[in-house]
Amino acid sequence: MKDEGPVIFPNDAVSYAVYRYCKEHSVPLPEHLFKLAQFTEENLPELSEMMVSGLQAQYLIWTARSIGAKKILEIGCFCGFSALAFAEALKDVEGAKIITTDVNPKTCEIARNAFRDAGVDNIVTLIEAPAIETLQNLQNDGPFDLVFIDANKDGYPDYFKTLLDLNLIRKNGILIADNVLKRGLVADDSDNNPSSGDKDEVWRASKLREFNGLAAKDPRVETLILPVFDGLTLSRVL
Numbered sequence: 679m680k681d682e683g684p685v686i687f688p689n690d691a692v693s694y695a696v697y698r699y700c701k702e703h704s705v706p707l708p709e710h711l712f713k714l715a716q717f718t719e720e721n722l723p724e725l726s727e728m729m730v731s732g733l734q735a736q737y738l739i740w741t742a743r744s745i746g747a748k749k750i751l752e753i754g755c756f757c758g759f760s761a762l763a764f765a766e767a768l769k770d771v772e773g774a775k776i777i778t779t780d781v782n783p784k785t786c787e788i789a790r791n792a793f794r795d796a797g798v799d800n801i802v803t804l805i806e807a808p809a810i811e812t813l814q815n816l817q818n819d820g821p822f823d824l825v826f827i828d829a830n831k832d833g834y835p836d837y838f839k840t841l842l843d844l845n846l847i848r849k850n851g852i853l854i855a856d857n858v859l860k861r862g863l864v865a866d867d868s869d870n871n872p873s874s875g876d877k878d879e880v881w882r883a884s885k886l887r888e889f890n891g892l893a894a895k896d897p898r899v900e901t902l903i904l905p906v907f908d909g910l911t912l913s914r915v916l
């Protein structure tokens with residue numbers, strides 16, 4: 679077994695080259711995703727970092743197709759970038775349905791326009807409401823094949839419990855949660871971590887630690903945490 683050592687790549691330059699290489703050799707993204715990303719970066723520059731990365735969108739498309747997903751639920755729509763990726767994955771699937779939810783009216787409007795412009799508004803429904811409320815009203819729409827959590831980090835433990843208690847994910851369906859390592863703070867928030875001075879982030883990391891603990895111990899799921907992007911928790915429903 680190899681040592682569980684630090685980063686594989688020697689420095690930032692090589693890491694960026696690797697990232698570009700991975701994108702170029704992975705499932706392609708449609709042009710409308712690049713357009714939405716550019717629009718978001720130009721119009722909401724201070725928030726645009728909230729979008730998943732290009733490679734992460736490729737990962738979501740590949741995963742949704744791999745498990746034969748037909749129904750997807752997303753918590754945290756923002757301007758619609760990851761939902762559009764899911765729509766790309768499901769565009770040729772008979773009866774496909776994507777439900778996404780967010781509380782920000784401004785970004786919801788951008789997302790709705792993006793879904794319409796991409797011609798996927800027939801399969802994507804955006805519910806403008808707090809996610810916990812949305813989950814409690816989804817009994818007739820589930821169970822989902824894939825659920826993606828990418829919203830307020832303090833909500834992750836409740837989203838996890840509600841999704842499982844209400845049987846909103848089918849057997850062998852998967853839950854993907856983003857940002858679960860929070861720049862490593864979840865595993866190490868000591869002075870070793872340059873982000874440890876940011877008290878808000880340290881608090882969010884504590885909620886993510888709680889979420890990861892639930893996902894690791896709950897007998898209804900089998901969980902894998904991957905140290906990719908900002909950390910992904912993958913839970914398969916048993």
Ligand SMILES: C[S@@+](CC[C@H](N)C(=O)[O-])C[C@H]1O[C@@H](n2cnc3c(N)ncnc32)[C@H](O)[C@@H]1O
Nearest residue numbers: 728729730754756759760780781808809829830
């Ligand atoms: C990281 S962004 C989502 C990014 C999106 N998945 C993408 O890749 O483009 C998080 C979103 O969660 C939303 N959010 C925050 N609190 C929420 C809540 N209680 N219920 C639903 N959405 C919430 C924010 O408004 C924000 O748009």
